[in-house]
Amino acid sequence: MPASDDRPERAGVRGGEGQRARAKERRVGPWLFRALVYGFLLVMAIYVLFPFAWMLSTALKTESEALAIPPTWIPRTPTLDSVIGIWVRKNFALYFFNSTVVSLATALLSVFFGSLAGYGFSRFRFPGRQFLMGFFLATQMLPGVLLVGPYFKMLNAVGLYDTRTGLVIAFLTICLPFATWTMKGFIDGVPVEMDEAALVDGCNRLSVFFRVILPVLGPAMVASILFAFLLAWGDLLWALCLTTSEGMITVTLGIARTVGEFRIIWPMLMAGSLLGGLPAILLYLFLQRFLVAGLTAGALKD
């Protein structure tokens, strides 16, 4: 077997034809072992997917069917009433808009400042560099509840309580350190020779960064933006503490509030969950390739 065939595949990459051919070459073991492995993975898949199937099934039921005892597994009279209802009778269109705007603004700001800092950390060796990198990492470990109280007071004092701007500022506390570390990781992967060549050509550092590094990092930067977006998208704590009026609510808060209502209409709630979960699932499909590198923020180096 040629040595090049033995390289381990990368995380999360879909298996192509070459891999399948190799799969035949490498024996997985006797058929009994294979059967056991597939059996185990089947159980895993059911365990993982069952709650989602239950969500989907309920979202397509009428309210009376959702309250049937014993529950039906497949909707007898599937209907899109709830899926449409959350847009029409509830304000989910507005929540969706709020979540998108707030998450996107946070993500863009975080990645802009984060990639500048990431470039600084990646390319320069200055006194206190490790301490500052440790500081950026440590801030990610702090619990959000440490900050929500002061934020409540601060935003009230400057008139930003219950505004999207206030939420963006708050989300920076999660997304900015995260973006700094992921961007540093990605920039580490760009050969320093590229900087040096551009410097010799007379570029200054800032134009090296904007004209050379950022263009090379295109896809990685999009990935960082999407990660930061999803961090903000998934939040409940901050939206719960810093917004109150119907016009400012995010999707996650909208869902949480619906649970708190006196009478829970489960098909609607499940339709809302579907709506809140779907963008995240779709974005992660796209992000697969970057998952490990992005999530562990520098923890995993080859």
Place this chain on the structure above:
Amino acid sequence: MCLSVATARSTSIRTGYLFVLPALLLLLAVLGFPALWSLGLSFRAEGRDGFSLEQYRLLLEDSLFHQTFWNTGLLVGLSVAAHLGLGLAVALPLNLPLRGQATLRLVALLPWVVPDVVAGIIWKWLYNPLNGALNDVLVRLGLLTTPLDWLGAGHLPLVSVILANVWRGFPFVMLILLAGLQAIPRERYEAASIDGANALQRFRHITLPGLRKMLVVSLALDTVWEVRRFGLIQAMTQGGPGNLTEVLSTLVYKQYFAFFRFEYASAIAVVMAAVLLIVSLPYIRMISQEE
């Protein structure tokens, strides 16, 4: 000549600072300042100025805090242990060259991908004692004779929250460990096989040592995330019924926004932050010095 090298170096140091500075200032403003404010608040007695350890004394005496601390410890300990076990158990077969491997990897990731609230709500509905699917499945399979009130009373609600949390969190550990497995050179396994090592020996002497770093990384990150876990519990139980599923993050939230005890809430949050920093310090040092 010497001089110009020295100037070049000092310019380069200055440029480095300049790149980091905007993000640093921003972070200090949006995070450093409120964090210090919380810290200061925790050393104040209610309605009185000046330094005081009053809030921390209250913490030590508060049985609700003790209960909550214990709940959090249980939730974090059991969740993280289950995440590591299940994560490894799923990562190992997903590292084999199987048909459908890519799809299975994606499927395994799903619970971790959706927002915390969504995971919490789905499980709350699964657990519903009358109309929920879980009781129905378990009764049909003959594992239960009467339906359980999963989020009802006694120890069961906390167990139920932990079970939902296991589902929600194991894919992250799986992902990290899978990356670790893929980084172990295959030659090592082949060499060991030639030397006559069986599967168990190969696992013990090649896989586990090869995964050591990833195990540490996932242990540290998962612990931190589980201590901070808020949305899932807030959506499922809001810490209830009573305080049966109360964890530190939901308790701080309540102390702030239901009881308006800002100083006391800050003290609990500061304890949380201290625990988190201590837990993650080895990880932070390992990551930021590794170059």
